[in-house]
Amino acid sequence: MLKFLKQVGDYTKEAVQAAKYIGQGLSVTFDHMQRRPITVQYPYEKLIPSERFRGRIHFEFDKCISCEVCVRVCPINLPVVDWEFNKETKKKKLNHYSIDFGVCIFCGNCVEYCPTNCLSMTEEYELSTYDRHELNFDNVALGRLPYKVTDDPMVTPLRELAYLPKGELYPHDLPANSRRAGKLPEEILEELESSK
Numbered sequence: 200m201l202k203f204l205k206q207v208g209d210y211t212k213e214a215v216q217a218a219k220y221i222g223q224g225l226s227v228t229f230d231h232m233q234r235r236p237i238t239v240q241y242p243y244e245k246l247i248p249s250e251r252f253r254g255r256i257h258f259e260f261d262k263c264i265s266c267e268v269c270v271r272v273c274p275i276n277l278p279v280v281d282w283e284f285n286k287e288t289k290k291k292k293l294n295h296y297s298i299d300f301g302v303c304i305f306c307g308n309c310v311e312y313c314p315t316n317c318l319s320m321t322e323e324y325e326l327s328t329y330d331r332h333e334l335n336f337d338n339v340a341l342g343r344l345p346y347k348v349t350d351d352p353m354v355t356p357l358r359e360l361a362y363l364p365k366g367e368l369y370p371h372d373l374p375a376n377s378r379r380a381g382k383l384p385e386e387i388l389e390e391l392e393s394s395k
């Protein structure tokens with residue numbers, strides 16, 4: 200008899216626990232039912248990349264002094280700097296420059312250390328191709344400026360979650376002048392200047 204009562208007790212305890220877990224799960228579901236969808240209808244809508252986004256690298260041929268610092272700081276020695284020594288001017292002359300974005304990890308070291316600032320990270324992230332060899336960009340392809348999401352008339356640009364006003368989760372139909380949550384970079388700089 201005691202054994203039977205113990206079994207009933209255990210069963211009741213487990214049933215109560217199961218009901219509690221189901222309730223917890225459903226509370227999350229009901230909470231989401233009250234929210235509006237935040238799906239971005241790509242490619243008709245696109246998120247505006249953040250200010251420090253590390254996308255495809257842009258290269259300015261005329262600024263490059265063929266020093267190869269970018270190659271040395273790259274974790275995989277990726278940039279190919281093809282130069283020859285000009286005996287008349289006694290300077291290096293750059294012939295070709297290329298970066299293979301099929302291998303690049305977008306760490307940004309080359310951009311950070313280039314002494315002439317001829318490399319920069321752009322907001323371009325749509326690099327998919329059918330052939331990975333097409334991702335080996337020469338200096339002409341690297342010199343192309345990316346098409347901005349905000350300049351594309353075919354696309355509705357949307358703000359990323361971090362750039363939405365406080366408490367806002369839905370990036371659609373926001374007033375253009377609505378302020379994002381937190382301090383703006385210029386406000387932080389101002390505060391730093393005034394605290395000096």
Ligand code: SF4
Pocket residue numbers: 262263264265266267268269270280312313314315316317318
């Ligand atoms: S570090 Fe800059 S200047 Fe030097 S080779 Fe690379 S891209 Fe050219």
Ligand code: SF4
Pocket residue numbers: 269272273274275276277278298302303304305306307308309310
């Ligand atoms: S972003 Fe990083 S991995 Fe890519 S070329 Fe520059 S240093 Fe190399």
